Amino acid sequence: MSWSRRAFLGGAAATVALPYLPSLVRGARADTTPPTRVLFFFVPNGVHQANWGATGSGADFTLGTTLAQLDDLKSHLLVVDGMGNAGGTDNRAGDHARGTGSFLTCQRPSFDGVEVGESIDQVIAAGLGDATAFPSLELGVQSGGSVGICDSGYSCAYTQNIAWSGPTTPVPKITNPQVAFDRLFAGSDGVATAEEQLRRGIYRTSVLDLVKDQATRLKTKVAVDDRARLDEYFTSVRDIERRASGVGACGPEEDLPDSYTLQTHPDLMLDIIVSAFQCDLTRVATFMIGNAGSDQAYSFLPGVNGGHHQLSHHQNMAANLDQLAVIDAWEVERFGRLLRRMSQIPEGSGSMLDHTIVYLSSEIGDGNRHNHDNLPVLIGGGQAVGVAGGRAVQAPGQPVANLYLAIARAMGVDVQGGFGLDGTGPVSWLAG
Numbered sequence: 001m002s003w004s005r006r007a008f009l010g011g012a013a014a015t016v017a018l019p020y021l022p023s024l025v026r027g028a029r030a031d032t033t034p035p036t037r038v039l040f041f042f043v044p045n046g047v048h049q050a051n052w053g054a055t056g057s058g059a060d061f062t063l064g065t066t067l068a069q070l071d072d073l074k075s076h077l078l079v080v081d082g083m084g085n086a087g088g089t090d091n092r093a094g095d096h097a098r099g100t101g102s103f104l105t106c107q108r109p110s111f112d113g114v115e116v117g118e119s120i121d122q123v124i125a126a127g128l129g130d131a132t133a134f135p136s137l138e139l140g141v142q143s144g145g146s147v148g149i150c151d152s153g154y155s156c157a158y159t160q161n162i163a164w165s166g167p168t169t170p171v172p173k174i175t176n177p178q179v180a181f182d183r184l185f186a187g188s189d190g191v192a193t194a195e196e197q198l199r200r201g202i203y204r205t206s207v208l209d210l211v212k213d214q215a216t217r218l219k220t221k222v223a224v225d226d227r228a229r230l231d232e233y234f235t236s237v238r239d240i241e242r243r244a245s246g247v248g249a250c251g252p253e254e255d256l257p258d259s260y261t262l263q264t265h266p267d268l269m270l271d272i273i274v275s276a277f278q279c280d281l282t283r284v285a286t287f288m289i290g291n292a293g294s295d296q297a298y299s300f301l302p303g304v305n306g307g308h309h310q311l312s313h314h315q316n317m318a319a320n321l322d323q324l325a326v327i328d329a330w331e332v333e334r335f336g337r338l339l340r341r342m343s344q345i346p347e348g349s350g351s352m353l354d355h356t357i358v359y360l361s362s363e364i365g366d367g368n369r370h371n372h373d374n375l376p377v378l379i380g381g382g383q384a385v386g387v388a389g390g391r392a393v394q395a396p397g398q399p400v401a402n403l404y405l406a407i408a409r410a411m412g413v414d415v416q417g418g419f420g421l422d423g424t425g426p427v428s429w430l431a432g
């Protein structure tokens with residue numbers, strides 16, 4: 001049997017993608033180098049900037065109060081200060097919509113109608129071609145349609161999406177974990193009958209149960225290290241499936257719940273992205289923990305009793321800033337959990353995190369000022385693909401578009417002619 005990195009098990013009415021298994025491709029024509037991936041992580045409403053970032057520069061830096069929880073990941077981090085996005089600027093209201101529409105496009109969204117530009121994630125996905133089953137994956141937490149007006153006359157298309165396949169074409173995100181899971185891991189087998197597929201829907205059989213025999217045989221064909229990888233991967237898929245749909249190892253459970261709590265929803269979606277990366281279903285992903293200008297309530301967090309957007313207009317009041325800092329810390333906790341999860345998955349001589357660039361930022365810098373300079377920029381991972389972590393970088397006035405060009409180059413995609421309004425060439429400091 002000829003094996004490549006992108007392999008599947010097929011069973012009754014289901015297919016399950018496999019993770020990268022070196023012992024199956026060793027000696028074959030397939031490239032055994034782990035793939036390079038990128039994830040763009042969006043948080044709304046800016047941050048409490050006094051608590052963000054780091055003091056010091058280069059390798060001699062101390063993480064700010066909000067980021068201090070990431071101290072164990074310090075060698076994997078780039079904390080960048082001073083970058084801006086010209087696409088978000090204008091002399092009219094609507095900074096949340098413009099900042100989100102320009103978040104990955106670095107173009108100024110049109111006020112009349114819907115037009116902005118292709119986003120860097122889609123540029124990278126197009127540059128990678130058909131390397132994976134899914135060129136890109138767009139997930140999020142808050143739902144919402146792209147039709148209508150959402151921010152000071154700007155289209156909802158700008159506030160709900162950060163991925164754009166073209167100037168007038170947003171790529172909608174999936175916010176339902178079951179839909180995301182089924183799209184990636186529970187695809188229909190081409191030879192399955194409609195009756196088999198219906199039966200699976202009725203009895204909510206785990207996709208792993210449907211390929212159990214093949215999985216058992218596969219374990220006899222791979223090296224010991226890869227058996228451990230398979231066990232870890234199948235455990236992860238089973239856990240995501242159980243959390244998303246109520247399907248468990250022992251048969252049918254309750255029906256899919258109507259909603260997910262905010263405490264669990266983001267981690268579940270991020271785990272789906274990690275598993276999609278693990279089995280090389282995609283190498284490009286975006287994640288929105290909230291929509292532009294989200295006024296999501298975080299009453300489950302201690303001391304927080306206002307909506308996020310409301311609190312971001314803090315007016316320098318200590319009570320508002322304190323609550324905003326708690327929300328920021330919770331968002332960073334999700335980011336840290338993601339990075340730690342990736343760091344525990346062996347790949348090559350390192351981990352998935354070493355082969356994945358994770359970029360976090362927001363549509364504005366400070367919620368009170370609605371500014372598009374001095375954006376909160378945090379990069380995790382990518383050490384195996386040329387990202388020099390363990391540093392704080394001062395980049396005052398530099399366009400984030402040039403950082404995107406550097407990320408694209410690290411992904412193996414050289415973008416010719418610049419990017420966005422002010423992207424002229426890749427920054428040199430991403431690699432040290």
